[in-house]
Amino acid sequence: MSTIDYSKWEKLQEGSDEEMFQQPLPPSSPRQPIKVGPFAVANPRLPDDPTARREVLREQKELRDFVRLHPCPAEADLRAWLRRMHEQSEKPQVKHGTFAWVMRNMEWNSEHLAWFHYPSFRVLWESAALAPSTAFAGQRSAGITLYERGGKPCMQFNFYALHHAMAGEDFHANAPFPVYTFAGDIEKVWDGIGSWWA
Template sequence: MAGINYARWDHLDSSSDEESFSPPTPPTSPRRPIRPSSFVQQDRPLPCNEELRAQVLREEEELAAFVQRNPCPSENTMKAWLRNAAHQEGPPDEGSQTFSQLMRHMGWTPKKLGWFDYPSFRVLWESAGRRCPGAFLDQRRAGRELYEQGGRECMQFHYYALHYAMCGDSVLHGINKPLPVYGFASHLGKVWDGIGSWLA
């Protein structure tokens, strides 16, 4: 007689996507108007210094190459990773912080997974590889949509989810990340300046 495959039973205890990713309680903080960013312009000027200009262009090429080699993970992959992070328990890993630990530190319960908006996440991921006014506009639009969905906390959630997914090893396993990848979230934080209560 064939043995029973218990692997499929592992999913019985886990909640469905509809439950895990249903919208959380809307934010109660007052809405603030969206104003232009005072930190980053749509057409970012390159440095006048030739050496600095070459460095900026080289870093942008490295980031674009990274995004081309590592397309945005699928919605199912991201939701599985987020669900695992939300339900993970135990002591922190030695010498590293995980998205799970960040969620606990921020007080984000599993119900906050409802903030996750894959289309916005994907737009942000893909925009990392482009230096053009369109990338800036896509990043601003995604930030506005996330703010409307769940306020500043929803924006923070995506800011950190993007950073940990791009830079950590839990989503992109064993991939060497160039230095500009680690700075992309910081760039995004500046682009979002002035969206509601978000300040760079």
């Protein structure tokens, strides 16, 4: 009896993986204009109180230092992680606070993985190492690209994926507090992009 050549099967699976991440679902609601909302400020004002101002500046430095030590994961690693999160989201027990848990609660399935857009994701990750005024343009541009790909749901998918990849334990452990609050900064920068409101 001859042995089975599984190499062709692996190639088929690779091809289907490519398809899984290539065709994003279209937006489910009509397009809305892209505006700059009131929370989308390129250079947010620092607190007047010297102690509070020092704390904000300290947290910004802590975030920058963290991102310099933890560069954005490779696209292949993030795709593998997203596939794993999808598989875990379908299990009866899903660990609370994980991206798999978010996927289940948002009712995202394998088709929604195509919303993942690595170039935008990487811009957002790397923007955490920049001053807010420098990061603003790239963060807005990434949000607009995601909105054009799949509307607000596509933005949400990448927003939550970014937060869980940066602050979760799948790529590194013990992220400092400013990493957890970074998503809130993105949320404000995206204010007014279509139906995204901070």
